[in-house]
Amino acid sequence: MPFSPNHLSELNLLLQFPSTSTQEGIKVHSHSAAPETVRAAESLFSKGLISQKDGGYLTPLGSEAVELTEKLQGILASQ
Numbered sequence: 001m002p003f004s005p006n007h008l009s010e011l012n013l014l015l016q017f018p019s020t021s022t023q024e025g026i027k028v029h030s031h032s033a034a035p036e037t038v039r040a041a042e043s044l045f046s047k048g049l050i051s052q053k054d055g056g057y058l059t060p061l062g063s064e065a066v067e068l069t070e071k072l073q074g075i076l077a078s079q
Contacts, residue, residue, distance in 0.1 A: 005036070006036070006039065006040070006043065009036040009037060009039065009040035010040045010043055010044055011069050012037075012040070013028075013037060013040040013041060013044065014044070014049070014062070014065055014066050014069045015066070015069055015070065015073065017050075017058050017062070017066055019063070019066050019067065019070060022057065022058065022063065023057075024057075025050075025051070025055055025056050025057040025058070026055040026056075027054060027055045027056075028041040028054045028055045029054075030054065038054075041053060041054055041055055042054075044062065047061075048061055048062075049061055049062035049065050050062050
């Protein structure tokens with residue numbers, strides 16, 4: 001099953017979160033962010049990966065997702 005455009009937007013948004021600190025987050029501004037980024041943030045929030053529907057902080061599950069996303073990105077970029 002290929003990644004959907006929505007999944008790719010979620011993965012790209014996850015990569016914007018700092019992976020080294022749980023005290024840093026991001027804010028997705030609905031008036032200036034791309035619509036797919038706004039939808040990705042809302043989706044990640046509904047899945048319990050981030051603390052607010054417009055960004056916020058990573059949850060423990062979100063931190064794990066970022067770690068796995070970074071690993072996958074590294075594997076794909078290595079060739």
